[in-house]
Amino acid sequence: AQSVAQPEDQVNVAEGNPLTVKCTYSVSGNPYLFWYVQYPNRGLQFLLKYITGDNLVKGSYGFEAEFNKSQTSFHLKKPSALVSDSALYFCAVRDLRDGGYNKLIFGAGTRLAVHP
Amino acid sequence: DTGVSQDPRHKITKRGQNVTFRCDPISEHNRLYWYRQTLGQGPEFLTYFQNEAQLEKSRLLSDRFSAERPKGSFSTLEIQRTEQGDSAMYLCASQAGGSYEQYFGPGTRLTVT
Numbered sequence: 001a002q003s004v005a006q007p008e009d010q011v012n013v014a015e016g017n018p019l020t021v022k023c024t025y026s027v028s029g030n031p032y033l034f035w036y037v038q039y040p041n042r043g044l045q046f047l048l049k050y051i052t053g054d055n056l057v058k059g060s061y062g063f064e065a066e067f068n069k070s071q072t073s074f075h076l077k078k079p080s081a082l083v084s085d086s087a088l089y090f091c092a093v094r095d096l097r098d099g100g101y102n103k104l105i106f107g108a109g110t111r112l113a114v115h116p
Numbered sequence: 117d118t119g120v121s122q123d124p125r126h127k128i129t130k131r132g133q134n135v136t137f138r139c140d141p142i143s144e145h146n147r148l149y150w151y152r153q154t155l156g157q158g159p160e161f162l163t164y165f166q167n168e169a170q171l172e173k174s175r176l177l178s179d180r181f182s183a184e185r186p187k188g189s190f191s192t193l194e195i196q197r198t199e200q201g202d203s204a205m206y207l208c209a210s211q212a213g214g215s216y217e218q219y220f221g222p223g224t225r226l227t228v229t
Contacts, residue, residue, distance in 0.1 A: 004158075032216060034216075034217065036220075041222070042222055042223075043120070043122075043207060043220035043221050043222045043223050044159070044207070044209075044220040045220070046217045046218070046219060046220075049216055049217055051216055090158050090159075092158070094216070095161070101147075101164050101166070101171060101172055102147070102211065102216060102218070103149060103161040103164055103172065104151075104159075104161065104218065105161075106158030106159050106160070107158050108156065108157055108158050109156075109157070109158050
């Protein structure tokens with residue numbers, strides 16, 4: 001079955017410290033992976049994607065993610081957290097059961113809280 | 117603002133009433149998706165349009181739900197005979213052909229009382 005797991009409901013980090021938000025996936029075939037961020041009362045904003053190529057993907061707002069095929073993981077990282085990074089983060093994978101329509105399967109989300 | 121827009125942003129309705137939501141995608145995007153998001157969960161796929169053709173519908177989409185995208189521009193999602201279980205955030209996303217990232221609108225929050 002195609003699925004995405006975000007094992008942590010919440011991640012707490014102090015401002016200036018590095019942050020990691022975890023994501024693991026289960027798909028048949030090569031995964032297309034995405035991270036989105038959701039601020040209160042707003043839609044999801046695209047952060048970054050992995051389709052192919054370099055396992056370290058750089059995205060918006062200083063975020064990056066590391067694709068690890070052997071561990072089926074796609075963890076989101078940032079070297080130095082900001083209070084303004086506090087939000088809800090979603091990992092998603094393209095549902096490969098479709099006919100190439102690129103619909104996404106999302107994880108349940110991880111709430112990131114960055115404390116001053 | 118040239119992003120995805122949705123209207124209304126909030127809708128409160130009584131059980132049994134019909135509601136309709138509108139999504140205006142980014143103008144050059146030919147692909148359009150509807151998702152539903154309930155509290156504490158990630159969005160779940162509902163339906164997909166490529167231009168004006170509705171190419172896929174989720175099993176989540178009961179026969180009370182219908183969606184259209186006339187002329188491949190804006191899209192509407194209608195829910196007939198609403199139920200309390202329909203209360204959720206309804207998200208629209210658009211995507212350019214040949215790209216992979218979807219761009220989401222702010223959503224319509226539906227509350228069925």
